[in-house]
Amino acid sequence: MENKIIRIGIVGYGNLGRGAELAIEKQxxxxxxxxxxxxxxxxxxxxxxxxxxxxxxxxxQYQDKIDVLILCGGSASDLPQMSPELVxxxxxxxxxxxxxxxxxHLHHVQEAATKSGKVGVISVGWDPGLFSMNRVLGEIVIPDxxxxxxxxxxxxxxxxxxxxxxxxxxxxxxxxVPIEDVLEKAREGIGADLSAAxxxxxxxxxxxxxxxxxxxxxxxxxxxxxxxxxxxxVHFISEAQFLxxxxxxxxxxxxxxxxxxxxxxxxxxxxxxxxxSNPKFTASVLVAYARAAFKLNQFGETGAKTAFDIPLSFxxxxxxxx
Amino acid sequence: MENKIIRIGIVGYGNLGRGAELAIEKQxxxxxxxxxxxxxxxxxxxxxxxxxxxxxxxxxQYQDKIDVLILCGGSASDLPQMSPELVxxxxxxxxxxxxxxxxxHLHHVQEAATKSGKVGVISVGWDPGLFSMNRVLGEIVIPDxxxxxxxxxxxxxxxxxxxxxxxxxxxxxxxxVPIEDVLEKAREGIGADLSAAxxxxxxxxxxxxxxxxxxxxxxxxxxxxxxxxxxxxVHFISEAQFLxxxxxxxxxxxxxxxxxxxxxxxxxxxxxxxxxSNPKFTASVLVAYARAAFKLNQFGETGAKTAFDIPLSFxxxxxxxx
Ligand SMILES: NC(=O)c1ccc[n+]([C@@H]2O[C@H](COP(=O)([O-])OP(=O)(O)OC[C@H]3O[C@@H](n4cnc5c(N)ncnc54)[C@H](OP(=O)(O)O)[C@@H]3O)[C@@H](O)[C@H]2O)c1
Ligand SMILES: NC(=O)c1ccc[n+]([C@@H]2O[C@H](COP(=O)([O-])OP(=O)(O)OC[C@H]3O[C@@H](n4cnc5c(N)ncnc54)[C@H](OP(=O)(O)O)[C@@H]3O)[C@@H](O)[C@H]2O)c1
Numbered sequence: 001m002e003n004k005i006i007r008i009g010i011v012g013y014g015n016l017g018r019g020a021e022l023a024i025e026k027q028x029x030x031x032x033x034x035x036x037x038x039x040x041x042x043x044x045x046x047x048x049x050x051x052x053x054x055x056x057x058x059x060x061q062y063q064d065k066i067d068v069l070i071l072c073g074g075s076a077s078d079l080p081q082m083s084p085e086l087v088x089x090x091x092x093x094x095x096x097x098x099x100x101x102x103x104x105h106l107h108h109v110q111e112a113a114t115k116s117g118k119v120g121v122i123s124v125g126w127d128p129g130l131f132s133m134n135r136v137l138g139e140i141v142i143p144d145x146x147x148x149x150x151x152x153x154x155x156x157x158x159x160x161x162x163x164x165x166x167x168x169x170x171x172x173x174x175x176x177v178p179i180e181d182v183l184e185k186a187r188e189g190i191g192a193d194l195s196a197a198x199x200x201x202x203x204x205x206x207x208x209x210x211x212x213x214x215x216x217x218x219x220x221x222x223x224x225x226x227x228x229x230x231x232x233x234v235h236f237i238s239e240a241q242f243l244x245x246x247x248x249x250x251x252x253x254x255x256x257x258x259x260x261x262x263x264x265x266x267x268x269x270x271x272x273x274x275x276x277s278n279p280k281f282t283a284s285v286l287v288a289y290a291r292a293a294f295k296l297n298q299f300g301e302t303g304a305k306t307a308f309d310i311p312l313s314f315x316x317x318x319x320x321x322x
Numbered sequence: 323m324e325n326k327i328i329r330i331g332i333v334g335y336g337n338l339g340r341g342a343e344l345a346i347e348k349q350x351x352x353x354x355x356x357x358x359x360x361x362x363x364x365x366x367x368x369x370x371x372x373x374x375x376x377x378x379x380x381x382x383q384y385q386d387k388i389d390v391l392i393l394c395g396g397s398a399s400d401l402p403q404m405s406p407e408l409v410x411x412x413x414x415x416x417x418x419x420x421x422x423x424x425x426x427h428l429h430h431v432q433e434a435a436t437k438s439g440k441v442g443v444i445s446v447g448w449d450p451g452l453f454s455m456n457r458v459l460g461e462i463v464i465p466d467x468x469x470x471x472x473x474x475x476x477x478x479x480x481x482x483x484x485x486x487x488x489x490x491x492x493x494x495x496x497x498x499v500p501i502e503d504v505l506e507k508a509r510e511g512i513g514a515d516l517s518a519a520x521x522x523x524x525x526x527x528x529x530x531x532x533x534x535x536x537x538x539x540x541x542x543x544x545x546x547x548x549x550x551x552x553x554x555x556v557h558f559i560s561e562a563q564f565l566x567x568x569x570x571x572x573x574x575x576x577x578x579x580x581x582x583x584x585x586x587x588x589x590x591x592x593x594x595x596x597x598x599s600n601p602k603f604t605a606s607v608l609v610a611y612a613r614a615a616f617k618l619n620q621f622g623e624t625g626a627k628t629a630f631d632i633p634l635s636f637x638x639x640x641x642x643x644x
Contacts, residue, residue, distance in 0.1 A: 022584035026465050130463075133634060136644045140610045140637050141452070141603070143348050187596070248587070261606040262344035265570070265598035274509070276587035281463070284583040288462045308635040308644050312455060315462050322458045322630050 006294045008287075009066040009090070010035045011056070011082065013044050015249065016095065017072035019283025021047050027287060029317050033066050063089050068290040071095075072283075084108040087120040087304075091293040093286055095125035102128065102306075110304035119297045120304045124289045125282040126273055127151070131255050133307050134271040138257025142267050145259015146192025150178035150199055154251030154278065162226045163204050166219045168212035171239065173246045175203045178254065179231070187268055189258035201231040205246055207239045251278035288315040328616045330609075331388040331412070332357045333378070333404065335366050337571065338417065339394035341605025343369050349609060351639050355388050385411050390612040393417075394605075406430040409442040409626075413615040415608055417447035424450065424628075432626035441619040442626045446611045447604040448595055449473070453577050455629050456593035460579025464589050467581015468514025472500035472521055476573030476600065484548045485526050488541045490534035493561065495568045497525045500576065501553070509590055511580035523553040527568055529561045573600035610637040 006029055010020045013035050024032045025048070034052035037044050041053040054062075059069075069086055071094040073079050079096045086092050087109055096105050102123050109120040123129065127149075135147055152175060159174035166172075182199050185191050191198075208216055217234040220227055237245075252273040261267050275281045289307075292314035296305065313319040328351055332342045335357050346354045347370070356374035359366050363375040376384075381391075391408055393416040395401050401418045408414050409431055418427050424445050431442040445451065449471075457469055474497060481496035488494075504521050507513050513520070530538055539556045542549055559567075574595040583589050597603045611629075614636035618627065635641040 019584070026584065130459075136634055136638065137452075140634075140639075141607050143606070252590075261599070261602045262341070262348065265602050267598060267603050267606075268574075268596040270592075270594045270596075272590075272592045274590040274592075276589060277583070280583045280587050281589050284465070284589075285463050308638075308641075309633050311631050311633050312458055312462075313630040316458065316630075317462075319630075 006030045006291060007033050007065060007067045008290055009033050009059075009062060009069045011059070011069050011071045011086065012073040012078065013037050013046070013053070014072060014074075015279035016283050016286070018047060019277070019280040020070045020072055020286060021051060022280065023284045023287040026284075027291075027317060029291070030287070033062065036069075059086065060089060066090060067294045068093065070283075070286050070290050072286075080105060080108070083120060083122060084112040087113045087118050088116045089118075091119045091290075091297050093121040093124060093289045093293050095129070095282055095286055096123045097125065097128055099128065106304050106306065113303045117302045119293045119301055121289045121293045121310070122304055122306060124307050125285050126251075126275070126278075127253065129282075129285055129307055130271070130273070131253070134255040134269075135257075136308060138255065138269045138271075142257050142259045142261060142269055144261070145257055145267075146186075146189060148186035148192055148194075148199075148256040148258075149253065150183055150186070150256075151253040152176040152178055152200060152251070154253065154275075155249050159202065159204075159226055162223060163206060163220055166216055168208050168216055169206055171207040171242045171246075173205050173242075175205075175250075177201050177203055183254065183256075186254075186256045187258060187270065189266065189268070195229075197229040201233070202227055204232065204234045205237050205242060206234055207237060207242045210236075248276055249278045251275050291315060291317065328352045328613060329355050329387060329389045330612055331355050331381075331384060331391045333381070333391050333393045333408065334395040334400065335359050335368070335375070336394060336396075337601035338605050338608070340369060341599070341602040342392050342394055342608060343373060344602065345606045345609040348606075349613075349639060351613070352609070355384065358391075381408065382411060388412060389616045390415065392605075392608050392612050394608075402427060402430070405442060405444060406434040409435045409440050410438045411440075413441045413612075413619050415443040415446060415611045415615050417451070417604055417608055418445045419447065419450055421450060428626050428628065435625045439624045441615045441623055443611045443615045443632070444626055444628060446629050447607050448573075448597070448600075449575065451604075451607055451629055452593070452595070453575070456577040456591075457579070458630060460577065460591045460593075464579050464581045464583060464591055466583070467579055467589075468511060470508035470514055470516075470521075470578040470580075471575065472505055472508070472578075473575040474498040474500050474522060474573070476575065476597075477571050481524065481526075481548055484545060485528060485542055488538055490530050490538055491528055493529040493564045493568075495527050495564075497527075497572075499523050499525055505576065505578075508576075508578045509580060509592065511588065511590070517551075519551040523555070524549055526554065526556045527559050527564060528556060529559060529564045532558075570598055571600045573597050613637060613639065 038056045044053045068091045075097045113120040163172035221232045252275045254272045258268040360378045366375045390413045397419045435442040485494035543554045574597045576594040579591040
């Protein structure tokens, strides 16, 4: 197999797209052909001045110049349409994270990819992605036990937006934080049936006028679904401090599997991530799976793949050295 | 592909062999044909009364009755010979753990397996095995960083034996324990270049006559290579307490990868195991790879494979559900 440079296109330029641009720069076996956006290309400012930006509509013209597209659109409405559409022309990789719809998404990509003879790697990143792999592997090697997922400490976009909608809030972020005691108990195998609200607390940092503090705190803490069932703390901070400390999209979490391999012994398996930047890490994972999509297709594979279908050797830039 | 029961043979009945017998019992898609031993079969007492024990020499007669052999011999002298020999007749899986010789072992198994048309999965378990996978995956997704391995808290056979050789020692175990501060710093990305002695301390539990305590402690702590470079603690305990608390072969450890996915952010990846029983957990992993060896061979694959070559879906008893 010839050892060629893998030519990548990025589709969509938000947090993940920017992370992919940076991650590709770190790979010796890849080159970035360009970013494809639905906005006016002149409105998009890439990190590197020599990165090309093209219009989404031009994509069909790059089929002999690009080996894999990294799809960085949103899971809610972009990817369900883009992934099946673009896999008709390219090997693709996406980070589709709507857990309830992954099976549907897999079928749509599978149908289109089988016809086109391309590979579509879906739902990779950290969750879904590395966390899914660890949930599955933990269950395989510790068949008699419980699986515990904790998210955080991490920024929740949805909850931050909910806080920002409260009257008087100027800036706000919300971090989801595992409850330390519950995490410790999970390591002992206790609490696999607990709800997300039993496992996590919510911590908000809010910028507002002092006169509104009491009302805002009350409104946040009683917001149904979002906050009411959770232990919630609200910190009021200055705008300067907000801009200094709360611009990173940190995230991470824990997957714990604990139980027995046979009756009389207790085994604990734990995987965790503590990420300063959720989108930059996710993009780094996407880039590794872009390599796999390319190699699998070179080996004659076609169709939709998940993280469960791909050996680690396909992700590595130096498989001969691992 | 027909959904048949996978027929397993266990070769060698020590700690791992016993663990394999127990682990197979937990699998709905497997059946144990028997244990093959180099000792007199009547000298081997399996866990379950209906488990058959055969002589190693009889192995050639079971080629149409067994799908995969799980090799539970020792890495020092059994596996280098057994794995290439038995893969001429059977799909095999082993837990060969002599890190420096894995490449040689791979070549020997590869040569024999390619000729016989069988699959030989080598060096699976926890280390090598799950730890190797996490070292590789951590380096792929965090390309710019350091990898830190800590072992323990766990029983070291070699060090326990070294303590037992000290005059006057009646019983002894030695646990390797990660140094907490160094572990914490690894999570911050500090200390990837530290030696094993900088990362671990050694804790011994010894049964002896009180008059010998001082000398024994001194001899242990000054033993070159084994203990001298390490922070070592020696606890003298009663025989009763020794038999009560120190019969389990507990082990585990941590693989930490920390660094940057791109310049301005810090990402930490951590995998850990806390095992009450090292051999029972290792056997549980071996059993999952026995399933993979069988399935890979059914799909027409042959040759030597490591954990890097095998997708998780091949390990699962329910691949359609993951
Ligand atoms: N699996 C995982 O572990 C994981 C982790 C994190 C995220 N994700 C998934 O990744 C998806 C994308 O995340 P993201 O943080 O990159 O989302 P985002 O920043 O909102 O970007 C999504 C899309 O919105 C468009 N966009 C970005 N900035 C814009 C702006 N200023 N004005 C108008 N449009 C803009 C871009 O498309 P155009 O350039 O075409 O306009 C971009 O591709 C999420 O939906 C999530 O599902 C998965
Ligand atoms: N990859 C990993 O994570 C990992 C983890 C743990 C261990 N390992 C590897 O697994 C290997 C086996 O470990 P183990 O703890 O099962 O070793 P073990 O108990 O010493 O057994 C090794 C072999 O010795 C023979 N044996 C056992 N008990 C005996 C007895 N009472 N008298 C005479 N012979 C006896 C057995 O062969 P016969 O029945 O043919 O006599 C057995 O297969 C180790 O060498 C290690 O390299 C790997």
